[in-house]
Amino acid sequence: MGRREAIEMEEKEKRGFPIGIIVLIILLAITIAAFFGVYYYYNSSLKAVNSNNKELTQITIEAGSGVEGISKVLKSNNLIKDELVFKVYCKLNSVTNMQAGEYELSQSMSVKEITEELQNGNVIVKEIKVMFPEGKNMRGIADIIASNTNHTKEEVMEIFESKEFAKELVDSGKYWFLTDEILDDDIYYPLEGYLYPDTYIFESKDVKIETIINIMMNKMEKVLDEYRPEIEATNLTVHQFLSLASVVENEGVSKVDRQGIARVFLNRIDKKMALQSDVTTYYAFKINMGDRDLTKTELNTFNKYNTRGPNMEGKLPIGPISSISEESIEATCNPDESDYLFFVADKNKKVYFSSTNAEHEQIISELKEQGLWFNY
Numbered sequence: 014m015g016r017r018e019a020i021e022m023e024e025k026e027k028r029g030f031p032i033g034i035i036v037l038i039i040l041l042a043i044t045i046a047a048f049f050g051v052y053y054y055y056n057s058s059l060k061a062v063n064s065n066n067k068e069l070t071q072i073t074i075e076a077g078s079g080v081e082g083i084s085k086v087l088k089s090n091n092l093i094k095d096e097l098v099f100k101v102y103c104k105l106n107s108v109t110n111m112q113a114g115e116y117e118l119s120q121s122m123s124v125k126e127i128t129e130e131l132q133n134g135n136v137i138v139k140e141i142k143v144m145f146p147e148g149k150n151m152r153g154i155a156d157i158i159a160s161n162t163n164h165t166k167e168e169v170m171e172i173f174e175s176k177e178f179a180k181e182l183v184d185s186g187k188y189w190f191l192t193d194e195i196l197d198d199d200i201y202y203p204l205e206g207y208l209y210p211d212t213y214i215f216e217s218k219d220v221k222i223e224t225i226i227n228i229m230m231n232k233m234e235k236v237l238d239e240y241r242p243e244i245e246a247t248n249l250t251v252h253q254f255l256s257l258a259s260v261v262e263n264e265g266v267s268k269v270d271r272q273g274i275a276r277v278f279l280n281r282i283d284k285k286m287a288l289q290s291d292v293t294t295y296y297a298f299k300i301n302m303g304d305r306d307l308t309k310t311e312l313n314t315f316n317k318y319n320t321r322g323p324n325m326e327g328k329l330p331i332g333p334i335s336s337i338s339e340e341s342i343e344a345t346c347n348p349d350e351s352d353y354l355f356f357v358a359d360k361n362k363k364v365y366f367s368s369t370n371a372e373h374e375q376i377i378s379e380l381k382e383q384g385l386w387f388n389y
Contacts, residue, residue, distance in 0.1 A: 055098055055101070058094040058095040058099075058124075059098065059124045059125065060094075061120060061121050062091060062092060062093065062094055063120040063121065064121050065121065066120040067119050067121045068119060069119050070090050070091075070092060070118055071115060071116070071117050071137070072086055072087070072092070072115070073114075073115050074111070074115075074116065074131065075113055076113040080100050080103045080104075080108075080111075081100070083111055083131065084100055087118075087127065090118075091120065092118050092119075092120060092127065093124060098124070099124055102124050102128070103128065106128075108128045108132065110132055111131035112132070112133075112134035114134060114137075116130060116131065116135065116137065118130060140214055140215065140217065141162070141215050141218055141220070142212060142213070143157065143158070143161045143213055143214075143215060144157075144211075144213075145157055145208070145210045145212075145213070145229070145336065146210055147210040147336060147338040147341075148210070148262050148263055148335045148338070149210065149335060149336050150202075150205065150296065150335045151170075151201070151204070151205050152299070154173075154336065155169040155173060158222065161218070162215075162218045162219070163218045168222065172222050172226070173203075173205075174201070174202055174203075176196055176203060179195055179196060179203030179204060180193075180196055182204075182230075183195065188207075189234075190237050190255075191207065194250060194253075194332075195207070195332065197331060199317045200332045201332075204226065205333045205334065205335070206256065206259045206333020206334070206335065206337055208226065208233065208336055209229050209236055210337070211232055213228055236342065240342055240343065244346065249329075252332065252333075254345065255333045255337060256329045256330050256333050257275065257278060257345055258275075258333070258337045258341045258345040259333035259334045259337050260288065260320075260329075260330065261278070261341045261345050262335055262337050262338060263292040263334065263335055264292055264356075264358075265344070265358075266362050268343070268344055271340065271341055272344045272349045273348075273349045273356065274344075274356055275344050275345045275349075276348035276349045277351075277354060277355065277366065280351075280352065281327075281354055282328075282329070283327075284327075284354070286326060287325045288320035288321075288325070288328075289320060289321050290320045290321070291321065292334060293318050293319055293320040293330045294307055294311060294312055295307065296318050296330070297311075297316040297318035297319035297330075298311050298316070317330065317331035318331055318334065353367065354369070354370075355367045355369070355372070357373065359380050360386065360387040
């Protein structure tokens, strides 16, 4: 080997690996580091924002939002760490059909848990179910609405007492059974007796009072439609018919008793006798049944609702006194055939009928002797 070759060999040994290889190794190391960095960041971003924070946040996903829109909503509410990671996750995992609606999500939920909620459509259930028992007057109905919605009793009663609102309904002609009889100045609540008692489902606690009224009246229309020919065959207007049916509702429990009670009242009207129904007196003085007994003054005070007061011979109360069940409507359409003029119920709600006042007083005496007389 010559001197020149020896020098070149020595220089190569000094240079070691070629520069290109070194650069390649460095780039490879950076790539691997970046890959693991991205992998770590990706997986970290899929985890909960704060696993200890289970406080629920309410969000709304609008229809047609898509992954792009949903990611923005989630990020703006600090429910995900990174919008891009969310979108990549949805793409890689074929997350589709995320549903619109209102949701309650928390920072303790992972991206996987959030997307599952959205895919399953686990929206906030805002619908409410409200039951209106038969025989409730408007004050009682207002209590129920106030207890189940975001309205106060005062707000409900303001509409229940509104002649203007009632007049709009009458003038609209929407309900064949609604006439200007309900607009009489002496009527407490124009729509008393016209709201059908049932269990209803409303969209939310924010449901409008007017909406509740319309839904209940729509149901009343369906019920009355079935009995329209029979109602029109009576000598009563629909308003008078419902007034009578509401008293029957409150005086009887069973269908048979209500048919008998309806006949008693019709017989008394034919004979120009006062109905003498205590339930009308309670209503007249806005006293709830069972709160206390009636006073002699109340019983003897004239009021167009008080059928025990003076000048009420052969007259119905000026309007219904409560909501009315279909059974009472049917019973009033098809009363028993009898000459009974009196009835009384014992403390077990059993009803006794009689044709004369003497028989009536005898029954009362016997009930008291047997400890069956109702006392408050």
